[in-house]
Amino acid sequence: MPPDLLDRRLLFVTGKGGVGKTTVAAGLASLAAARGKRTLVCEVDAKGNLADFFETGPIGFDPRQIEPRLWAMAMQTEESLKEYLKLQLKVPLLAKIGPLARTFDFVANAAPGVKEILTVGKLCYEVREQNYDLVVVDAAASGHVIGQLAAPQAINELVQVGLVRSQTGWMLDLLSDPVITGAVIVSAPEEMPVNETIELAARMRSETQVDLAAVVVNRVLPELFNRAEEEIFDRLHTADGVAFLTGAVGGNATPVLDAARLAVTLRRTRAGHLTRLRTELPDNLAMLYLPYLFTRSHGVRVTTQIAEALGEELGF
């Protein structure tokens, strides 16, 4: 039986671009820290907007404390390589690896999996060294995350000898242990995100050894009416209903009722996608639902709201 979500040590948060992957990663990290865990949140896509969710300054490779028990960092594969070389190869001076640094971009781009292994390797290292209770990764979007999570395995198969090969073994042990590592797919009740989530969940099972811990459905619209109420609404949203209300409140009621109709329709379209998501994913997979936030605010206030909603869904 896998442990509760936040009791794992390493969580990869992924999902289709635009569904709120970073919001959820920030929310999970914030929740974990609030519940007493020393937490590191790390963004790996170079978009650099994790900082916006905590309204802190720019985040770099060196973890920086941003809240009690919460540290943030941004993955930079070149830095990760330097750190690795210093630690593992006992290469004392960077000067000696000068040519390597210059060649880095080439190797990272050309050799399959090098960038990925440097990313995953650094994260696994933080877990192994027990520097934090939990490492939350704002991981690559659906298109790239499989490559990232499967990198140690791929390297293991491609590289027959050498230090990299000897290093991938322990990473695989960490990644394949559901007590330690889990993936969280963020989705939204819309057609394409649902398609991608279903596909990604299947690929994660077949192509990686990482356990899918949960699917978080973000931006769930509220249900406005029950059936009896909807009948009343339908009656009110007729020509004479609107005319009557307009007279009663002394102002045009059309836009207000039209807006409610729009809300009902949007919710209904999305409910269909939500049902499809639930049916096509394994029954025992944990699903957490986050409400659509009708707020003007963004940044840390949204992160707090998301953290609270996640806490409720996790039964805290």
Next chain:
Amino acid sequence: MAARGRRTETREPAKSVEKLLATKEIVICCGSGGVGKTTTAAAMAAMAATYHGGKVLVLTVDPAKRLANALGLEQFGNVETRVPAEAFAAIGVEPRGELWAAMLDTKQSWDDLVERHAPDAATRKAILDNPLYQNVTGKFVQSHDYIAMERLYEIHSSGRYDLIVVDTPPTRNAIDFLEAPERMADFFSSRLLRWLIAPYQSRLFNVASKPFYNVADRILGSQFLQDIAEFFILFQTMYDGFVERAKAVTRTLSDRCTTFVVVSTLESAPVQEAEFFVGALSDRDLHLGALVLNKVLPTYLRSTAATKVARSFTADADPLADQVLAGLGDIGAHDDVARVLREVGESFLNYQVVAKREAELRDELSTVPDVVATVPYFDSDIFDLAGLLALGAAIWR
């Protein structure tokens, strides 16, 4: 009445997406994922085929079956497929031209490219059989981006179509695919590449590079490096063809027959991406034709008068329910009616917050092109050609 022929207006900046499509040969849609880029591309192509005529191709990277279905196709792939006349007839539309669709199959396109540039059959086979080939083409130098632009160039220069509308891959960085052809050329002419493969070619290590190989070997293992090197040695045989080609692709992007349409929704991350992209286009002297803003909430949500009405719905739900029951007859229990009125008012105010947020983002857009198309939230998903044309009509003017 003055003639308003499309062709006479080519020197004027286009004032609508309709005119833009009439004067260009290549339209490249870009923007972050999830903003409706693919659907927008398909809708614009469908409109052009229907109303302007000629042969129009929509080239997409999105494998969504729904789009194929919407176009009246079972599926479509790397080969261009014509949208059947019956699909138009079924919705009572008689198109003036032909609509074609193709999906970018990265692997297949790479194979085609190797096919075209390999000097001989033996090299071709060696490349295609190389175990690293698939892995490497899938990963290095943003090969998706490159192949999309390469395919576009190939189709355009064939002259088979009057208009090609392209939907770009969801890149991590919107600018990647613009630079992909150039980077591909750089990559193949790079000294680093030659440096890396030199020892494997000549079997002679020079003194300068030896320390590098020592470190690289220790990290990656020499066999792996050798595999990579052999693969690139094979690829080098295609060097001239590749570089020539990549340069031609770059030229096509900046040609005046090409325009870019930036697609976004009014949410902060996509807008940031859109703005960044607009800047990048201008830095490169590329033509920004239009900005398409998708899924925009209706403007009535921001009306002050409507806000007052919504507030009285929430504040006076109970007395209002009494009036409703007296005026409209027994349409439900008093409490239910009151709850509906309150809910209707609250929902309006909720959505108003979002609508205002959207309007603010719209106002903050610093540089906007001559053409900005605002497309409303469609009630349901687009599942047929009629839906695509309805969306297209909203983008059109």
